[in-house]
Amino acid sequence: MPKTDVNVAANATVTTSFNPDDANNLVDEDTATSLVSAPGTPIIVDLGQVETIKSFTLSRVSSSANFGTLSATTPEILVELSSDGIAYEASNISVIVGDVDCINSTRGQTTMKCEMANGYDVSHIRITTRNGKSYQFTELEAIAEK
Ligand SMILES: [Ca+2]
Numbered sequence: 001m002p003k004t005d006v007n008v009a010a011n012a013t014v015t016t017s018f019n020p021d022d023a024n025n026l027v028d029e030d031t032a033t034s035l036v037s038a039p040g041t042p043i044i045v046d047l048g049q050v051e052t053i054k055s056f057t058l059s060r061v062s063s064s065a066n067f068g069t070l071s072a073t074t075p076e077i078l079v080e081l082s083s084d085g086i087a088y089e090a091s092n093i094s095v096i097v098g099d100v101d102c103i104n105s106t107r108g109q110t111t112m113k114c115e116m117a118n119g120y121d122v123s124h125i126r127i128t129t130r131n132g133k134s135y136q137f138t139e140l141e142a143i144a145e146k
Helices: 020-027
Strands: 005-007 013-015 043-060 077-082 104-107 111-129 136-145
Touching: 013 020, 020 043, 020 136, 043 077, 111 136
Parallel strands: none
Antiparallel strands: 005 136, 013 043, 043 111, 043 136, 077 111, 104 111
């Protein structure tokens, strides 16, 4: 069987203490639904198991978004990856020198996308908006070949 790209974040379990009733909107594969973040409040996406992903894409509503400043220490949108839900490493989609390299990345008004070289084992993705900023996220996708 040839492998195909699968969005392993689809209908993952999303936990956040701000707007928790909207949490699933982040992973419902519908760009018309969204989850608004609160500064400093993490949004945790639990894939349910370790998946070897080759890319992830975080989309947001452009009208809500002044593009987060890419910063070594204080990114406005911090994206971190974990393979156990305990220890997280920052993706360099959001920090200049990340623990998790992107071989290709996109940082735009509505899209942050990171492609990783050899796949990366991930069970949890944590998104935290900072510096007093809130964003209206429409969808997180994490792509694995299956
Ligand atoms: Ca959505």
